Amino acid sequence: MELKDVAIVGVYASQQARLIDRAPMELIRECVLGAIADAGLAPEDVDGLAIDWPGPGQAPGDPASWGAQFGIDLSWVGDSIYNSAGPRGLIQAAAAVATGQCTTAVIGGGMCGQADKRKFATVGAGTTREFFDPWGAFVAPSFALIAQRHMHEFGTTAEQIALVAATIRNHGHVNPEAVMFGRGPYTVEDILASPLIATPLHRLEVCLVAQGGAALVVTTLERARDLRQVPIAVLGASQDIYGAMYTDPPLYRKDGKIGAAATARSLGMAGVGVDDLDVINFYDPTAFEVIRQCEMAGLCKEGEGGAFVESGAIGRDGRYPVNLDGGCLSYSWSGTQQMTLKIIESVRQLRGQAGYRQVDGAELALTAIGGPGAQKYEVCVLGRM
Amino acid sequence: MTPVPGIRLPEPSDLTRPFWDGCREGELRVQECQSCRIRFFTPLPACPKCRGVDWKWVVSPGTGTLYSFSVVHRPALPDRATPYVLAAIDLDDGWTMMSNVVTDAPDTLRCDQKVAVRFVPVSDEITMPMFAPVGSG
Numbered sequence A: 001m002e003l004k005d006v007a008i009v010g011v012y013a014s015q016q017a018r019l020i021d022r023a024p025m026e027l028i029r030e031c032v033l034g035a036i037a038d039a040g041l042a043p044e045d046v047d048g049l050a051i052d053w054p055g056p057g058q059a060p061g062d063p064a065s066w067g068a069q070f071g072i073d074l075s076w077v078g079d080s081i082y083n084s085a086g087p088r089g090l091i092q093a094a095a096a097v098a099t100g101q102c103t104t105a106v107i108g109g110g111m112c113g114q115a116d117k118r119k120f121a122t123v124g125a126g127t128t129r130e131f132f133d134p135w136g137a138f139v140a141p142s143f144a145l146i147a148q149r150h151m152h153e154f155g156t157t158a159e160q161i162a163l164v165a166a167t168i169r170n171h172g173h174v175n176p177e178a179v180m181f182g183r184g185p186y187t188v189e190d191i192l193a194s195p196l197i198a199t200p201l202h203r204l205e206v207c208l209v210a211q212g213g214a215a216l217v218v219t220t221l222e223r224a225r226d227l228r229q230v231p232i233a234v235l236g237a238s239q240d241i242y243g244a245m246y247t248d249p250p251l252y253r254k255d256g257k258i259g260a261a262a263t264a265r266s267l268g269m270a271g272v273g274v275d276d277l278d279v280i281n282f283y284d285p286t287a288f289e290v291i292r293q294c295e296m297a298g299l300c301k302e303g304e305g306g307a308f309v310e311s312g313a314i315g316r317d318g319r320y321p322v323n324l325d326g327g328c329l330s331y332s333w334s335g336t337q338q339m340t341l342k343i344i345e346s347v348r349q350l351r352g353q354a355g356y357r358q359v360d361g362a363e364l365a366l367t368a369i370g371g372p373g374a375q376k377y378e379v380c381v382l383g384r385m
Numbered sequence B: 001m002t003p004v005p006g007i008r009l010p011e012p013s014d015l016t017r018p019f020w021d022g023c024r025e026g027e028l029r030v031q032e033c034q035s036c037r038i039r040f041f042t043p044l045p046a047c048p049k050c051r052g053v054d055w056k057w058v059v060s061p062g063t064g065t066l067y068s069f070s071v072v073h074r075p076a077l078p079d080r081a082t083p084y085v086l087a088a089i090d091l092d093d094g095w096t097m098m099s100n101v102v103t104d105a106p107d108t109l110r111c112d113q114k115v116a117v118r119f120v121p122v123s124d125e126i127t128m129p130m131f132a133p134v135g136s137g
Helices: A024-040 A065-070 A086-098 A141-153 A158-173 A188-193 A258-269 A287-296 A304-310 A327-331 A338-351 B017-024
Strands: A006-013 A050-052 A104-111 A196-200 A212-220 A234-243 A279-283 A366-369 A376-384 B029-034 B055-060 B065-073 B084-091 B095-101 B114-121 B127-133
Touching: A006 A024, A006 A086, A006 A338, A024 A104, A024 A212, A050 A086, A065 B127, A086 A104, A086 A212, A086 A234, A086 A338, A086 A366, A086 A376, A141 A196, A141 A287, A141 B065, A141 B084, A158 A188, A158 A287, A158 A304, A158 A327, A212 A338, A234 A258, A234 A338, A258 A366, A258 A376, A279 A338, A287 A304, A287 A366, A327 A338, A338 A366, A338 A376, A338 B029, B017 B029, B017 B055, B017 B114, B017 B127, B065 B095, B065 B127
Parallel strands: A050 A104, A279 A366, B095 B127
Antiparallel strands: A006 A212, A006 A234, A104 A212, A234 A376, A366 A376, B029 B055, B065 B084, B065 B114, B084 B095, B114 B127
16 A cells, blocks of 8 residues: 555644643544544544644553553554654554555544643743754744745845735635634734834744644545545655754755655645645745745746746635745644644545635645754645545 | 843753853854764754764854844743744854844844844853844944
């Protein structure tokens, strides 16, 4: 069996909000059971998983705890941080299915709760990065180092970056599920009038911090054909990993094309070209990152991403609609599972369940997370079967 | 001294202590592989090119260029004075580090301008290497 013989058959996204005052375990249970039900399956059909288990009960942090909760024996578990979300989680779970380690796997999790009792798996945080933290580095200025250099080398403008933010935030403005629903619409001037966070990036050009959860279910394409939803096959998936996250300064000359190799491999596995893509869910920790990804993925040439977005290409009616759910800028960023939300938006589009924002006849979608600041890029190409 | 507010102090390890000791003594130290002669940073147990362990700490002249930067207005820790400048510095002796640029005029900074190291004590134990535009006071 190959990766493309595995399909996403169930998805679930919980409410996303600035604060969700619930116990994390309750939110995560909702997501996991919701994804299984969406597939038309029952928990006893699951034999592999990588899902957060914050507790109480069992062993907090150990996803195998779900075996006892579901009263099932498992034949595969992944770790509960990176394997539980996004393209990387999907790759691990799909590989487990493709190699016969399990037949049906769930990945997912969530974070929520008041800050003082918030318990969730952190994304590599919690330890001091000795040559990063002392200089006051964090995600936004790290990514800003790449944007600043791109502006210097290619003349990319503040207005072009702001246009990306306005476009994606306006996608979120009309998404009732988005944390920032109804908060727009935004013009380029509105974006540039928001306070500077880390030059060249303004507040409206960096992603949200919110809460929420998500989960998805994969099984063999053969089984998928008998289930409730149109199977969405994992046609190709790959990762670029340059080093540990948030340790060394991201440098455009070294990291500016991170994701290009993984994207090319994913498209190659799928046997398609970028021109074949109907929907794209790029990672948008900052608005500039979308410009960089348009270039490195081959939608346009290096240095021409600013002009490319000015042409309207990433809009609702553009050649490559990007982040129609509002992305991390407006829909949600919620710890690790925001990475799964990007897959879910692609799945909804491919199933034809995207409602008001449905891209007509969407058959092929690209989904990605990561970037130069994180020193990693995870990407998958999904297709309706 | 009272530690400078808003700076998450590094906790030197056996590997990195010579670097921080150097800063306190006014030297910017970097690992140099004695086999292939490359200088590498951030600190590693072995040379990233030849993987050998025959390296030693050497003193960098501390001059370089500003590869990229960001003027940070919303700090990582709330009590750090803003704005401050996060930067990627290319040292003239062939290595790169993250640092801060010390300047009264952050809006005049440009990529590729010349900078030189300044040692800034932030606590009794830790002195941080930062950089200043060459020619500025």
